[in-house]
Amino acid sequence: MPLVAGVDTSTQSCKIVIRSAETGELVRSGSAKHPDGTEVDPSHWWAAFQEAARAAGGLDDVAAIAVGGQQHGLVALDPDGNVIRPALLWNDTRSAQAARDLVAELGSGDAEAGAQAWADAVGSVLVASLTITKLRWLRDAEPENAARVAAVALPHDWLSWRIAGYGPAGDPSAPLGPDLTALFTDRSDASGTGYFDASAIGGMGEYRPDLLSLALGRDDVVLPRVLEPSEAGGVAHPSVAGSSLDGGALIGPGAGDNAGASLGLGMEPGDIAISIGTSGVVSAVAPDRTADGSGAINGFADATGNSLMLAVTLNAARVLDAARTVLDVDFAGLADLALSAPAGSDGLVLVPYLEGERTPNRPDATGTLHGLRLKNQTPAHVARAYIEGMLCGLADGLDALRAQGVPIERVMLIGGAAQSPAVQAIAPQIFGLPIGIPEPGEYVADGAARQAAWVLAAASGDGAVPAWSTTIATTLEADPAPVIRAQYAAVRDLV
Ligand SMILES: Nc1ncnc2c1ncn2[C@@H]1O[C@H](COP(=O)(O)OP(=O)(O)O)[C@@H](O)[C@H]1O
């Protein structure tokens, strides 16, 4: 029974699952933490990957591996394969002005025309999260670093490259050295860069060197080769994976984490995933790439050849982490408190922009508590207001998908904070829909593992995505509580 490994190199941690390629059955798993911060030296991702692999019992027996990862982060490499500066992550908002500048420039000074022009060109209106804005920021703020850039990779591309045995010249953990042309990626993660049009060439996509050049001032940099959804990008170095098997472990193209989750869940048109990790994401697969000039929806690609429409917030699970700090309670304590307060928290409303916000695009905003009254000054009301505010941001995202005509037939809740009983109880009140909780799992890593199984099958002539099943363990239902969204809508735009 061949085994495959799926990796999720996410914002907060690295998770690895090892599954049967045939049935998808979970065999082993492991994880390790990443450091906090919105810029991170990628060497921490490599160390966490190795620690997670050890915790998962090693990778010597896996026949294929694929990496899903946090999207958009800028990994800039010099000609010797060195990381030029710590990677700027998707949630680093210092490139907000660069985003505004690039939007205005493509619109010849007209921001609205520029927004639509970017949406038409690459599927998304630029905000600080997208890689291209970080390249412009680098050009403006650190020109000496910008001048050294020889290749630009995303977090998952870089980790796949390291797994293949490449890396900085002279680094013993990179025996194949710094061959930048060995970098590869997939259509889903490339679609989040801002310099890749996933709809070009019959939907296979192509880079837009003109847009890259607009941002960086030149386009003579290596960009990772974009692989087909089930194409192997190389073979894992035997010191990392597959050493006990003839031919070693194939490396799949990988995916952006949201596309990975979509593959892990087996999403089809009509399915909606709501993910509450570091980011809050509402996503749907669709046949064609969208071009939403309002910026509410990103028109990315999925990992199978379809499009992936996303509404993404910067403030999700960490809002609950903040509530735990404020109230000095653990996860269970926070949930107990929140569930003991009434729907709507007696008028207490959190607008949760603790890290600025991306949807809506308010990179410099801060969070606000509104509606303070004597009767709602209790830990229970505060706990509930934090959870309600965070979920209202996601409900606005679902409305934005609805406004694009997306069919909503099945809604699934995933991500770290989806485990909270309070989130599970309050979400259906706010969304006004039944919400399915899939069996507990690491759906990004699971999607990567499913891709690895697909790559393995394709290598022996079978082109079909392996038919692994996802089971909905529980369906949450509740009477809608429209007061929660109504009072949130009344204060959201005051900040
Ligand atoms: N039971 C829980 N209740 C609320 N939040 C939780 C719970 N368990 C984990 N989390 C939160 O989930 C987050 C991690 O989720 P995850 O989906 O792994 O994030 P990411 O993929 O962005 O690294 C952390 O902020 C953590 O505090």
Ligand SMILES: O=C(CO)[C@@H](O)[C@H](O)COP(=O)(O)O
């Ligand atoms: O920026 C986006 C999607 O556009 C985020 O969803 C990142 O991809 C980070 O994901 P998590 O680490 O929160 O899962």
